Amino acid sequence: MAYSFPEEVLEHVFSFISSEKDRNAVSLVCKSWYEMERWCRRRIFVGNCYAVNPKIMIRRFPEVKSIELKGKPHFADFNLVPEGWGGYVYPWIVEIARGYPCLEEIRLKRMVVTDESLELISKSFKNFKVLVLSSCEGFSTDGLAAIAANCRNLRVLELRECEVEDLSGHWLSHFPDSCTSLESLNIACLLSEVSFSALERLVARSPNLKTLRLNRNVPLEKLSTLLQLAPQLVEFGTGVYSAEIRSDVYASLTEAFSGCKNLKGLSGFWEVIPAYLPAFYSVCSRLTTLNLSYATAQSPELTKIVSQCHNLQRLLVCLDAYLYPIQVLDYIEDTGLNALALSCKDLQELRVFPSDPFVADANVLLTEQGLVSVSEGCPKLQSVLYFCRQMSNSALITIANNRPNLTCFRLCILEPRAPDYVTFEPLDAGFGAIVENCKQLRRLSMSGLLTDRVFEHIGTHGKKLDMLSVAFAGESDLGLHHVLSGCDSLRKLEIRDCPFGDKALLANASKLETMRSLWMSSCGVSFGACKLLGEKMPGLNVEVIDERENLDSLHESCPVEKLYIYRTVAGQRWGSNKVLKKALLVKESD
Amino acid sequence: MELQLALSLSSSSSSHSQLDLNHYIHPPKPIQMEDHHHFKRRKKLSVNGHHVNDDDHDHDHDDDGGFHIIPQTLPLLFCNNPKYNQQLLHQDDDNDDDDDDDDVQSTFILMNHKNCGEENGVIGWPPVRSSMKRLCRQKNGGGDGGGGGGSDGDGRSKSMYVKVQMEGVGIARKIDLNLHYSYHTLTHTLAHMFGKCNEDVKLTYQDKEGDWLLAGDVPWGSFMKTVQRLKLLKSSC
Numbered sequence: 001m002a003y004s005f006p007e008e009v010l011e012h013v014f015s016f017i018s019s020e021k022d023r024n025a026v027s028l029v030c031k032s033w034y035e036m037e038r039w040c041r042r043r044i045f046v047g048n049c050y051a052v053n054p055k056i057m058i059r060r061f062p063e064v065k066s067i068e069l070k071g072k073p074h075f076a077d078f079n080l081v082p083e084g085w086g087g088y089v090y091p092w093i094v095e096i097a098r099g100y101p102c103l104e105e106i107r108l109k110r111m112v113v114t115d116e117s118l119e120l121i122s123k124s125f126k127n128f129k130v131l132v133l134s135s136c137e138g139f140s141t142d143g144l145a146a147i148a149a150n151c152r153n154l155r156v157l158e159l160r161e162c163e164v165e166d167l168s169g170h171w172l173s174h175f176p177d178s179c180t181s182l183e184s185l186n187i188a189c190l191l192s193e194v195s196f197s198a199l200e201r202l203v204a205r206s207p208n209l210k211t212l213r214l215n216r217n218v219p220l221e222k223l224s225t226l227l228q229l230a231p232q233l234v235e236f237g238t239g240v241y242s243a244e245i246r247s248d249v250y251a252s253l254t255e256a257f258s259g260c261k262n263l264k265g266l267s268g269f270w271e272v273i274p275a276y277l278p279a280f281y282s283v284c285s286r287l288t289t290l291n292l293s294y295a296t297a298q299s300p301e302l303t304k305i306v307s308q309c310h311n312l313q314r315l316l317v318c319l320d321a322y323l324y325p326i327q328v329l330d331y332i333e334d335t336g337l338n339a340l341a342l343s344c345k346d347l348q349e350l351r352v353f354p355s356d357p358f359v360a361d362a363n364v365l366l367t368e369q370g371l372v373s374v375s376e377g378c379p380k381l382q383s384v385l386y387f388c389r390q391m392s393n394s395a396l397i398t399i400a401n402n403r404p405n406l407t408c409f410r411l412c413i414l415e416p417r418a419p420d421y422v423t424f425e426p427l428d429a430g431f432g433a434i435v436e437n438c439k440q441l442r443r444l445s446m447s448g449l450l451t452d453r454v455f456e457h458i459g460t461h462g463k464k465l466d467m468l469s470v471a472f473a474g475e476s477d478l479g480l481h482h483v484l485s486g487c488d489s490l491r492k493l494e495i496r497d498c499p500f501g502d503k504a505l506l507a508n509a510s511k512l513e514t515m516r517s518l519w520m521s522s523c524g525v526s527f528g529a530c531k532l533l534g535e536k537m538p539g540l541n542v543e544v545i546d547e548r549e550n551l552d553s554l555h556e557s558c559p560v561e562k563l564y565i566y567r568t569v570a571g572q573r574w575g576s577n578k579v580l581k582k583a584l585l586v587k588e589s590d
Numbered sequence: 591m592e593l594q595l596a597l598s599l600s601s602s603s604s605s606h607s608q609l610d611l612n613h614y615i616h617p618p619k620p621i622q623m624e625d626h627h628h629f630k631r632r633k634k635l636s637v638n639g640h641h642v643n644d645d646d647h648d649h650d651h652d653d654d655g656g657f658h659i660i661p662q663t664l665p666l667l668f669c670n671n672p673k674y675n676q677q678l679l680h681q682d683d684d685n686d687d688d689d690d691d692d693d694v695q696s697t698f699i700l701m702n703h704k705n706c707g708e709e710n711g712v713i714g715w716p717p718v719r720s721s722m723k724r725l726c727r728q729k730n731g732g733g734d735g736g737g738g739g740g741s742d743g744d745g746r747s748k749s750m751y752v753k754v755q756m757e758g759v760g761i762a763r764k765i766d767l768n769l770h771y772s773y774h775t776l777t778h779t780l781a782h783m784f785g786k787c788n789e790d791v792k793l794t795y796q797d798k799e800g801d802w803l804l805a806g807d808v809p810w811g812s813f814m815k816t817v818q819r820l821k822l823l824k825s826s827c
Contacts, residue, residue, distance in 0.1 A: 075714065077719050078714030079720070080713065244772070245774065471715070507611070
């Protein structure tokens with residue numbers, strides 16, 4: 001095909017190809033396509049910051065405008081990864097500051113970001129536009145001040161669930177008066193007060209602001225001021241949603257909300273005073289996303305809200321235990337979830353968190369009924385995250401039959417190893433039905449009492465499964481073997497507290513090179529097996545994370561506490577700021 | 591010699607080459623599959639090329655003579671992780687070590703009665719992010735939901751659940767008093783909870799001494815310090 005299209009034409013064609021997978025495929029066609037593609041690749045996604053070296057990346061793709069990096073394994077969200085493990089972004093920033101002076105966008109997830117990193121970002125990229133930090137930590141408001149001050153064309157600054165050291169609320173004032181380009185500002189995770197007047201002025205001079213998510217310290221009385229300054233908002237996150245009930249505050253809030261004709265998403269709602277909820281009823285019919293996960297919604301309020309949100313596609317809610325349908329005598333109490341099933345036919349994603357997972361109350365159970373109702377009533381439901389106290393195989397089978405279009409199913413039964421509450425059997429059949437019926441299932445998290453049988457089902461049917469999370473499940477290595485040998489598309493596997501040892505892992509060693517990563521903690525993998533994997537598999541880093549004393553004298557057959565295996569072309573872990581005392585890198589360099 | 595896990599699964603679905611590193615490990619004694627479990631496993635694992643037949647089912651291969659169910663991992667020596675040992679033992683149904691079993695169970699039971707503070711329970715369980723946990727910790731006061739009487743005057747950051755009953759309704763509810771600032775908001779919320787209007791109900795409460803009083807006479811702060819339970823009466827009477 002040497003006589004194919006001229007370069008300019010091909011480049012133009014490639015510019016329409018955005019997915020990484022497609023881009024990778026394009027680059028494999030022939031040498032000239034490889035060359036052409038690498039010069040016009042603009043976005044890079046690195047799912048594991050230790051899988052590749054930034055120098056390699058910069059050498060291959062010289063003209064990148066947008067980078068996304070992920071650091072710590074997912075279980076870091078639940079404090080299973082010790083402090084100081086890694087995920088430091090600074091070495092990456094140093095390299096890309098040199099290699100990509102025209103970089104415009106940086107997105108980081110689960111990484112340690114220091115003020116130095118933020119300062120370096122703010123000074124290195126003249127045309128920097130987008131900074132999104134999700135579940136990151138290690139920086140303070142000083143770093144944010146640097147970004148505000150130096151990034152002249154900043155469009156997006158989003159801090160999602162980050163841990164930020166709050167030194168001062170005045171960092172917002174560092175946005176120069178000439179900065180009018182802001183399109184998205186998310187400070188919801190900041191714990192202390194930001195200067196409201198600085199915020200007000202910033203919103204007032206940002207005509208393109210579409211997303212504004214406040215932190216809880218912005219009082220309810222001030223919301224109407226901001227909404228009136230930015231009626232063009234598409235996504236809005238309130239602060240604390242409670243105040244003394246005053247009719248003037250209520251009236252101006254109602255009016256402000258009704259002025260927002262483009263509002264599609266609402267979030268925030270820390271501490272809700274129900275009397276103020278009707279203030280936003282006027283926008284309900286346009287809402288596609290509603291995040292109430294920080295508010296404990298009482299049944300009547302939630303029912304009223306969802307009954308008006310006919311276009312709702314995404315709902316996150318934290319339910320008072322009383323909102324889950326309870327069966328008392330002969331009737332099941334009508335609840336918010338039932339209202340959801342009746343009213344929101346466009347619902348695609350539902351996340352239900354429990355507000356008091358540890359309050360044991362005999363009158364009330366977090367049951368499975370709400371989820372069954374929603375699975376019946378919402379034909380477009382694809383993604384579920386559901387916490388509950390009891391589950392049955394028949395409920396799961398019903399859900400599987402109702403919703404074969406599920407792509408993400410995460411169920412957390414609060415008590416580890418809880419069996420089917422009706423039959424006391426394991427929940428193998430239920431989860432088996434889910435993987436068998438839901439042929440497009442990409443993500444699955446399981447809980448409850450589960451034997452090796454469920455893994456057999458998963459290995460047989462979970463062909464599209466990309467990510468699997470397992471806790472307190474299984475009986476033997478057979479379980480792990482089913483998954484590793486059967487799940488063709490598996491890329492991320494995270495396991496905790498399961499009786500899996502060396503056998504399945506060693507028998508499927510080459511599978512590990514086709515996956516992004518494997519996490520196993522509190523299982524039975526021996527130190528010797530880890531060393532063996534490290535030795536024999538050059539494409540893998542095998543990290544033993546163990547916080548016991550005398551790690552050096554660990555016997556070969558002793559099980560390790562935590563194990564993190566990932567494929568890499570970067571060799572042994574590089575660029576960490578600290579030498580980890582307690583974690584051992586088990587890989588022989590070639 | 592290639593070691594295969596002798597399973598009737600078709601491993602041909604996986605495109606990666608069969609690389610089984612098990613034979614590098616010094617082989618332990620053949621491990622039997624014991625069908626003591628309620629849920630039978632039909633497959634047998636083989637180690638070192640020796641297939642374990644059904645005939646071998648009853649034979650004790652354990653050299654040291656003492657027979658007990660061997661979990662499906664390599665033999666553990668010098669393991670000083672008591673938590674792991676407990677879990678391992680917990681996997682076996684036929685358990686000589688019932689005490690250890692109870693310990694594991696009690697860990698979980700313990701967790702159920704605690705707040706989200708994972709220090710006392712299983713780390714990282716339930717899988718709720720720290721931002722949500724912070725919320726949970728704030729909602730859970732020191733005590734249980736039964737009584738009121740939050741210990742500090744400004745109980746904003748903690749929750750104070752009290753039982754509420756509506757006259758004529760069998761099922762009691764619970765409400766977090768810390769979400770409210772005044773009798774007005776409280777009555778309003780409670781009325782809505784039971785599907786009534788503000789005007790149709792009268793709020794009464796039981797104080798620390800056990801007396802039932804009409805709400806609204808004492809300042810909100812004093813009310814908060816003394817309220818134990820609430821009851822809504824129909825105001826037509």
